[in-house]
Amino acid sequence: MNHSPPRVLMCRPDYFGIEYEINPWMDRAHPANHELAVHQWESLHGILSGLGAAIELVEPQAGLPDLVFTANAALICGGRAILSRFRHPQRQGEEPHFAAKLEQLGLEVVRLPNDEYFEGAGDALFCGEGLFAGYRIRSMARSLQHVATLIRVQIMPLELVDQRFYHLDTCFCPLEPSQAIWYPEAFDAYGQQVMRANIQNLIDLTEAEAIGFAANAVVIGRHVVTNTGCPQLHARLRDQGFDPIETPLSEFVKAGGSAKCLTLRLDGEEAAAWKRSGDHEAVSGIRFIDK
Amino acid sequence: MKPPSAAPASKPFVEDVEVAGHIIDSLLLPKILDAIMAHKGTFEIRKITVGQRRLDPSYALVQVQADTGEQLERILNTISVHGAVPVVTSDCRILAADVAGAFPEGFYSTTNQRTEVRMHGHWIPVDLQEMDCGIVVDVDRQTAECVPMLDVRIGQQIMVGHAGVRVFPEERSQSEGGFEFMDSPVSTEKPKRVAARQVAEWLVRTKQLGGRTLIVGGPAIVHTGSGGYVCELIRRGYVHRLFAGNALATHDIEQSIYGTSLGVHLERGDIIPSGHEHHLRTINTVRRAGGIRPAVEQGLIKSGIMYECVKHNVDFLLAGSIRDDGPLPDVITDAVVAQRQMRTRIRDVTFCLMLSTMLHSVAVGNLLPAWVQVVCVDINPSAVIKLADRGSFQTVPVVTDIEPFLRALVEEINRLEAALKESVSAEQEIVAS
Numbered sequence: 001m002n003h004s005p006p007r008v009l010m011c012r013p014d015y016f017g018i019e020y021e022i023n024p025w026m027d028r029a030h031p032a033n034h035e036l037a038v039h040q041w042e043s044l045h046g047i048l049s050g051l052g053a054a055i056e057l058v059e060p061q062a063g064l065p066d067l068v069f070t071a072n073a074a075l076i077c078g079g080r081a082i083l084s085r086f087r088h089p090q091r092q093g094e095e096p097h098f099a100a101k102l103e104q105l106g107l108e109v110v111r112l113p114n115d116e117y118f119e120g121a122g123d124a125l126f127c128g129e130g131l132f133a134g135y136r137i138r139s140m141a142r143s144l145q146h147v148a149t150l151i152r153v154q155i156m157p158l159e160l161v162d163q164r165f166y167h168l169d170t171c172f173c174p175l176e177p178s179q180a181i182w183y184p185e186a187f188d189a190y191g192q193q194v195m196r197a198n199i200q201n202l203i204d205l206t207e208a209e210a211i212g213f214a215a216n217a218v219v220i221g222r223h224v225v226t227n228t229g230c231p232q233l234h235a236r237l238r239d240q241g242f243d244p245i246e247t248p249l250s251e252f253v254k255a256g257g258s259a260k261c262l263t264l265r266l267d268g269e270e271a272a273a274w275k276r277s278g279d280h281e282a283v284s285g286i287r288f289i290d291k
Numbered sequence: 292m293k294p295p296s297a298a299p300a301s302k303p304f305v306e307d308v309e310v311a312g313h314i315i316d317s318l319l320l321p322k323i324l325d326a327i328m329a330h331k332g333t334f335e336i337r338k339i340t341v342g343q344r345r346l347d348p349s350y351a352l353v354q355v356q357a358d359t360g361e362q363l364e365r366i367l368n369t370i371s372v373h374g375a376v377p378v379v380t381s382d383c384r385i386l387a388a389d390v391a392g393a394f395p396e397g398f399y400s401t402t403n404q405r406t407e408v409r410m411h412g413h414w415i416p417v418d419l420q421e422m423d424c425g426i427v428v429d430v431d432r433q434t435a436e437c438v439p440m441l442d443v444r445i446g447q448q449i450m451v452g453h454a455g456v457r458v459f460p461e462e463r464s465q466s467e468g469g470f471e472f473m474d475s476p477v478s479t480e481k482p483k484r485v486a487a488r489q490v491a492e493w494l495v496r497t498k499q500l501g502g503r504t505l506i507v508g509g510p511a512i513v514h515t516g517s518g519g520y521v522c523e524l525i526r527r528g529y530v531h532r533l534f535a536g537n538a539l540a541t542h543d544i545e546q547s548i549y550g551t552s553l554g555v556h557l558e559r560g561d562i563i564p565s566g567h568e569h570h571l572r573t574i575n576t577v578r579r580a581g582g583i584r585p586a587v588e589q590g591l592i593k594s595g596i597m598y599e600c601v602k603h604n605v606d607f608l609l610a611g612s613i614r615d616d617g618p619l620p621d622v623i624t625d626a627v628v629a630q631r632q633m634r635t636r637i638r639d640v641t642f643c644l645m646l647s648t649m650l651h652s653v654a655v656g657n658l659l660p661a662w663v664q665v666v667c668v669d670i671n672p673s674a675v676i677k678l679a680d681r682g683s684f685q686t687v688p689v690v691t692d693i694e695p696f697l698r699a700l701v702e703e704i705n706r707l708e709a710a711l712k713e714s715v716s717a718e719q720e721i722v723a724s
Contacts, residue, residue, distance in 0.1 A: 129345070141319070141374035145312025145348070154345050156317045159373070190318040198316075 006053040006220050007266040009070045009101070013041045014060035016068045018255055022088045023166050025256035037251035041068070044218075044225070044247055044259060051220040056266065058101040064094050069257045070264040071169055072122040073098035074109070075131075077151045078274065081107040084120040087138050105266060110150055116143035121264055122167035126272030127174035127199055129153075134160045134168030153274075156198065158191035164211060169260045171205075173215045174271030175224065175242065179203070181217065181233065183210035203236050213249070213258035219270045227258045302333055302356035304363040306414070307457070310375040311350045315341060320351055323370045330366045332357045352378065360413070383408040383455030385428050385448040392441050394425045399450045401426060401437050402458055403661040403682055408435045409455035420660040421634070422682050426450040439634075441627065461661040461685060484699055486689045490666050491703035493642055494529045495711075502641035503531040507655045508596075509648025510538035511670075511693055513552045518543055518596050520697035521646075525599040529704070532640065533600055533607040534633060534655055535648070537615040537622045540583065540597050540607075544619075545573040547595040574617035582620045583607075608632055610651065634658050645686075647693045649674040656683035668696050 018031050049055060061067055072091070074081035081102040086092045099109050112118055123139040124147065125132050131153045135141040137160050148155035158168065162185065165171035171186035172195075179201040184192050195202060205214050214230035224242050226233065227249040234244035249258045268275035314320040327334045338352040353375065357363035367377065386395040403422040407414040410433055417426055418436035427438040428448045435450070443449065450456065497504050512518055524530050542552040550556055554566025563569070580586035587601040600607045610629035611622040623629040637643075637658050645652040645667040652667055656678045659665065665686040667675045675688035689696065 135374075136372055141372065142376065145374060148312060149348065152346055154316070155313045157313070157319055157374070158317075159322075190322045194316070194318055 004267065006051070007056060008048055008053045008218075009056045009058060009073065009105075009264040009266055010041075010045060010048075010262060011058045011068045011070050012060050013037050013068045013252075015062050015065055016041075016060075016252075016255070017065045019065045020090045022090055023256040024163050025254060027254075030254060032251040032254045034251075040247070040249050040251055041262065044249065044262060047225055047245055047247055048218065048220065048263070051223050051225075053220055056101070056105060058097060061093075061097055064091075064097070066091055066255065066257075067094050067097060068252070069122070069255075069261040070098070071257075071261045072120045072167075073264050074102055074107075074120045075118075075124045075147060075151075076107070076121065076264065076266055076268060077126075077153065077272075078268075079106070079108055080110055080151060082110050082112070082118065082120070082147050082150060084122075085112045085114070085116055085118050085143070087117040087119070107266070112143055112146060116140055116146060118143040118147060119167060121269075122169050122261065124155075125168060125172060125174050126153075126269055126274070127180050128177035128271065129273045130198055131155045132168065132172065132174070132195075132198075133157050134172075136160050137163060137166040156194050158194060159188050160186060161188045161191075162186045166256065167261075169216055170213065170256070171210060171215050173217045173219070173224075173260065174199075174269060175203075175219055175237075175240075176271050177273050177276065179240070180271070181205060181215050183207070183215055186210070201240075203233065203240070205230075206232060209233055213253050216258035216260040218259045218263050221270065225259050227253065302358055304357045304360050304414075305459075306355050306363060306367060307337065307352060307378040308355055308367070308370065308375040309350065309352050309378050310373070312348045312374065313342075314349050314351060314374075319373055320349075323353070323373050323375050326369050326373070327353075327355055327366055330357075330362065330369060332362060332366045379409060379455065379457060381454045382410055382412070383426075383428065383450050384452045385430070386451050388443045388445055388447045388449050390443075391445050392443055394440060394443060394449050395451055397451045398425045399452065399456060400424075403659065404461055405459040405660070405662065407457050407459075408450060409457075410435075414457070419634075419638070421658055423657065426456075439630075442631075483689065483691045483696060484703075486666075486687075486691075487696055487699035488703045489687075490644065490689075491700055491707055493664060493666070494524070494644075494700075494704065495707050497642040498529055500641075503639045504529060505532040505534060505637065505640040505643045505655070506530050507534045507643065507645040507648060507651050508539050509535070509646065509651065510542045510552075511647035512539060512596070512697075513542035513546055513557075514555075515692065515694040516557050517694040517697040518546060520701045521596050522594070522599045523701050524704075525596070525603050525605055527704070528603075530605055532636060533596070533605055534636075534651060535607070535609055536651060537609060537611055537618040539648075540609055540619055540621070541570060541574055541617065543595040543597050544577060544583070544586070544592055545569050547592045547598060548573055548576065571616060574619055577619050578617065606636065608636060610654070612650070630654070630658075637663075644668070645678075646697075647674075649677060653677055653681055656681060656686065659683065661685050668693060 016037055018026050018028050072084055074083045083099050102109050117140045119138045123134045133144040133155055135157050141157050144155055144157045165186035171183040173181040180199050181203045183205040209230040212229040213227045214233045218225040222242050224237055225245045228246045237244040333356045335354045337354055340350040342349045355366055401424045406417040415433055415435050421437045424437035424439050426435050428435045546552050549569040551563050551566050551569050554563055554569055556563055577586045580589055583597050584601050586592045587598055592598045609622040611618050611624040643665045647669055667678055667686050668689045670692050672690050678686045
């Protein structure tokens with residue numbers, strides 16, 4: 001078993017702002033309040049540190065406002081990081097910075113071919129044995145299959161059908177191997193069927209809470225950190241024995257991201273079966289390198 | 292029963308796509324197939340491999356079929372999002388012919404199956420499909436057709452290699468109740484009456500649908516005394532073309548003039564004194580008349596297969612061989628010229644009945660595209676084996692003596708015609724009442 005503390009990659013919002021529009025949330029006419037954004041990020045950082053997470057930081061870069069959304073850096077599995085290949089050129093400049101940082105952290109960085117798109121933990125989340133993955137809006141279905149081949153896992157590609165929920169982590173959040181939060185309407189009938197068939201306990205979000213980015217939560221043990229404004233979810237989480245924590249992240253929601261988007265779990269998400277079994281080799285063939 | 296047809300595909304626009312990975316439990320494959328149908332296309336799963344263990348990927352090769360190019364494009368765009376991508380993504384490669392009567396090295400050698408070549412991203416059907424040819428491509432007009440080696444002209448754009456080409460194996464009709472009982476190696480131990488019934492159904496269906504039946508016949512038809520059955524088929528409109536050699540025509544005309552075939556009296560079975568001369572005298576008579584048609588018109592030939600062909604305007608082609616006597620003036624003695632003419636004259640043929648002639652059967656089998664149904668009747672199993680060995684897989688073999696087969700065939704046609712008449716008059720009665 002891996003008893004090391006949770007490790008999370010973040011990026012200070014020094015250069016964060018709404019500089020372009022690549023999702024329905026972004027509107028340059030409604031810029032983020034930079035000072036408030038920094039304050040909100042610091043609060044999140046504080047909460048996660050308080051929960052025992054070791055925070056690693058990637059150096060902010062001028063001209064890369066979305067570098068702050070580290071969930072999109074890569075998919076972590078065992079000691080490997082499948083580096084993102086961003087669909088939008090505006091974000092492709094982030095790739096080398098994430099790659100350098102992940103390598104520096106001791107992860108083996110694996111790159112996909114140039115003609116593929118895959119946006120890391122934003123679109124691929126382990127829940128139990130399976131890797132649930134979103135496609136169409138950002139990642140490509142073909143790339144998801146490629147990723148599954150690379151890390152030898154069973155993948156469930158799910159079509160995202162609502163532009164507001166352009167990444168899987170905006171509408172789906174695994175809590176533990178058999179439980180997850182989701183917003184069903186973000187998926188088509190096939191996706192909904194796959195989710196229901198494979199995840200025992202699903203907590204449905206209302207549309208109002210879903211568009212408040214309630215699903216974009218950071219899970220540390222039994223703690224679930226979300227944006228403010230999702231009391232119904234928090235009540236359900238408490239019923240299920242979780243400890244929901246809210247922190248305002250309104251300035252990041254303007255860019256289409258919230259708590260989860262601002263973090264990348266370097267030691268694997270709580271719900272990943274491979275992490276719990278401690279048998280990383282069975283999944284990735286590579287033993288996790290614990291620096 | 293599937294009728295003989297020159298239109299091999301149900302929907303003309305097709306593309307093979309493949310999708311790999313975890314496509315079963317994730318419902319990706321059902322979703323792709325549903326998407327094809329939602330766009331009013333159809334599909335055929337050509338190959339599927341399902342992963343045995345949870346982590347094993349699965350694979351599906353799916354042929355997408357559509358009515359129009361635009362519809363196919365729409366379907367492909369839709370399903371590519373889900374990871375289904377075309378198998379072939381490169382155009383065909385062409386080289387200009389540098390030697391007349393020869394292909395460039397590495398030329399693509401054709402089969403008799405329906406073939407398409409890819410030009411500028413679009414699939415172009417290959418015209419004049421024939422086995423053992425090359426493909427000449429006209430890039431400006433976006434056309435392609437099979438060309439025999441001998442007919443290659445310098446500068447023609449000839450396809451080389453195997454990239455950008457796809458072949459559609461002909462679906463055999465056995466499952467539709469046709470010749471399934473004969474879907475086994477050639478054997479003499481098959482019920483011949485059933486075979487005759489099936490061939491009768493094909494002949495009747497071809498006539499009803501306005502198709503064209505070609506008979507390729509050998510002299511055994513006459514020797515065995517079954518020429519009359521072929522005459523019957525011609526008179527009743529079941530034969531549209533006849534390919535044969537010098538022998539069939541000569542023996543048939545000898546019978547008309549002398550009542551013998553190679554001197555043997557066909558009614559009595561005895562040898563006529565000086566009967567062996569009948570053969571040469573027959574050829575001489577026709578040569579003096581200037582050909583078979585003039586001989587018929589001059590009243591020298593009054594019956595027989597060739598007579599019926601002339602009388603019923605059945606197009607006939609006689610191809611010669613090195614051992615021919617005479618030959619008859621109608622016989623084409625240049626094998627290349629004969630082959631070229633046969634090539635032209637099989638183009639509208641939809642059903643082919645080969646009767647007791649090995650070399651002519653193989654020659655015609657080489658020229659016919661795979662979607663033309665062929666039945667080869669021969670007492671010698673090696674005739675039909677040779678045909679199949681040379682790639683005419685669509686051939687249904689019937690190993691039997693030709694006389695009882697043709698007798699049964701005519702009887703079966705009589706039965707079918709009577710049944711048809713009965714159903715027509717029954718319909719009329721219903722309408723009248």
